[in-house]
Amino acid sequence: SQQGEEDPQALSIQEGENATMNCSYKTSINNLQWYRQNSGRGLVHLILIRSNEREKHSGRLRVTLDTSKKSSSLLITASRAADTASYFCATASNTGGFKTIFGAGTRLFVKA
Amino acid sequence: SAVISQKPSRDICQRGTSLTIQCQVDSQVTMMFWYRQQPGQSLTLIATANQGSEATYESGFVIDKFPISRPNLTFSTLTVSNMSPEDSSIYLCSVEGWNTEAFFGQGTRLTVV
Numbered sequence: 001s002q003q004g005e006e007d008p009q010a011l012s013i014q015e016g017e018n019a020t021m022n023c024s025y026k027t028s029i030n031n032l033q034w035y036r037q038n039s040g041r042g043l044v045h046l047i048l049i050r051s052n053e054r055e056k057h058s059g060r061l062r063v064t065l066d067t068s069k070k071s072s073s074l075l076i077t078a079s080r081a082a083d084t085a086s087y088f089c090a091t092a093s094n095t096g097g098f099k100t101i102f103g104a105g106t107r108l109f110v111k112a
Numbered sequence: 113s114a115v116i117s118q119k120p121s122r123d124i125c126q127r128g129t130s131l132t133i134q135c136q137v138d139s140q141v142t143m144m145f146w147y148r149q150q151p152g153q154s155l156t157l158i159a160t161a162n163q164g165s166e167a168t169y170e171s172g173f174v175i176d177k178f179p180i181s182r183p184n185l186t187f188s189t190l191t192v193s194n195m196s197p198e199d200s201s202i203y204l205c206s207v208e209g210w211n212t213e214a215f216f217g218q219g220t221r222l223t224v225v
Contacts, residue, residue, distance in 0.1 A: 031211050043155075045213040088154055092208065097168055098143060100206075100214050102155040 023089035118217030135205035
């Protein structure tokens with residue numbers, strides 16, 4: 001079962017624009033993580049945000065977490081063609097045993 | 113951090129046969145996890161493998177189809193039994209700690225013909 005639901009499912013933007021992806025989840029969490037996956041490649045961990053944090057930055061990435069709404073967003077600023085990939089949120093929780101569940105993902109296409 | 117060695121990296125199997133995937137971690141970990149990623153899809157958690165106890169399976173996955181072993185704190189296996197073409201996927205093992213990122217093996221790309 002997937003806890004995280006992401007939107008949009010697909011996003012196409014021009015290079016230089018910002019890309020925002022959203023993730024909603026259902027149960028209480030310990031942390032939320034964002035991963036990137038290029039086509040046919042492995043997962044790359046981007047950011048982990050703990051349940052008591054509201055915002056984190058890493059380079060061109062900005063992640064927010066609203067536990068009251070059970071939602072998170074990933075913002076990529078000044079996007080590049082190399083950012084073209086699938087992005088997944090993953091929620092780690094101790095509900096029913098410790099585990100991490102992945103969302104369905106957002107496919108981002110950045111046009112040069 | 114953790115380094116995970118997973119093998120085989122890929123295999124092509126006949127339907128009706130079974131394949132065992134091995135996952136070796138370079139440090140002792142309490143919990144290991146097995147995921148499946150079907151083509152074009154996200155990762156779906158199959159089960160949690162705890163040392164010293166039976167694996168805990170997610171909804172839609174059963175032990176008869178995906179038996180798991182966890183003989184010690186650094187090793188686990190996942191068997192995909194009685195395979196059909198629908199089992200063609202990438203299978204990944206992972207380890208994670210409390211409030212740390214998940215670390216993944218390289219994945220096993222399984223094709224069932």
